Amino acid sequence: MVLSADGRTTKGDDPNIYTWTSQEDQDHFFSFIAQNNLIIMGRKTYFAAADKIRLSPERKRVVLTKNPELYIDLAVEGQLDFSSEQPAELVRRLTAEGYTTALLVGGGTVNWHFLQSGLINELLLTIEPQIFGAGQSLFAGPINSLKLELLEQKQLNDQGTMLMRYKVH
Numbered sequence: 718m719v720l721s722a723d724g725r726t727t728k729g730d731d732p733n734i735y736t737w738t739s740q741e742d743q744d745h746f747f748s749f750i751a752q753n754n755l756i757i758m759g760r761k762t763y764f765a766a767a768d769k770i771r772l773s774p775e776r777k778r779v780v781l782t783k784n785p786e787l788y789i790d791l792a793v794e795g796q797l798d799f800s801s802e803q804p805a806e807l808v809r810r811l812t813a814e815g816y817t818t819a820l821l822v823g824g825g826t827v828n829w830h831f832l833q834s835g836l837i838n839e840l841l842l843t844i845e846p847q848i849f850g851a852g853q854s855l856f857a858g859p860i861n862s863l864k865l866e867l868l869e870q871k872q873l874n875d876q877g878t879m880l881m882r883y884k885v886h
């Protein structure tokens with residue numbers, strides 16, 4: 718997830734994050750996608766980023782929606798699924814299919830459901846040096862406080878875009 722310095726994952730109401738995220742964060746994100754064979758996201762994130770998504774037989778993308786039947790025509794066997802499974806049920810099924818790690822790429826609603834289910838073990842956050850004052854949050858619902866342990870940090874450019882990897886305790 719990429720955030721402004723005041724913790725917003727969107728710039729106000731604009732669903733398109735690529736108007737404000739740095740090229741370096743985008744390069745990092747897309748290379749990280751290429752290293753993962755299972756990507757999970759919410760339906761709103763899928764449609765906000767659809768023109769950037771390049772399907773490939775090398776990775777499965779699962780889009781969570783309460784109405785998967787509406788998107789049957791977009792589904793691609795082994796590459797793009799629309800599912801109404803709850804996080805624990807989905808992770809159980811995918812584990813049984815042989816997947817060992819998944820990259821959850823937002824948005825705040827599905828992040829919140831996965832966190833509530835205890836299914837997030839690492840957070841990869843990029844902080845862009847900008848303040849928006851309004852926008853969405855990393856988690857779209859109430860959560861209990863959690864401690865994080867910094868595993869890695871990296872400055873991505875001269876503007877001061879910072880990448881942080883945390884373990885969730």
Ligand SMILES: NC(=O)c1ccc[n+]([C@@H]2O[C@H](COP(=O)([O-])OP(=O)(O)OC[C@H]3O[C@@H](n4cnc5c(N)ncnc54)[C@H](OP(=O)(O)O)[C@@H]3O)[C@@H](O)[C@H]2O)c1
Nearest residue numbers: 718719726732759760761762765782783823824825826827
């Ligand atoms: N800054 C970043 O790194 C970043 C990353 C990702 C997204 N974003 C932004 O965040 C925004 C989207 O976030 P969001 O929180 O509004 O939406 P979201 O999490 O992407 O998607 C929410 C949708 O997911 C489905 N859903 C959620 N929980 C579900 C469950 N338990 N079971 C089945 N379906 C479930 C529902 O789809 P239906 O309504 O179809 O039922 C719900 O409306 C976009 O503007 C996007 O650009 C930012």
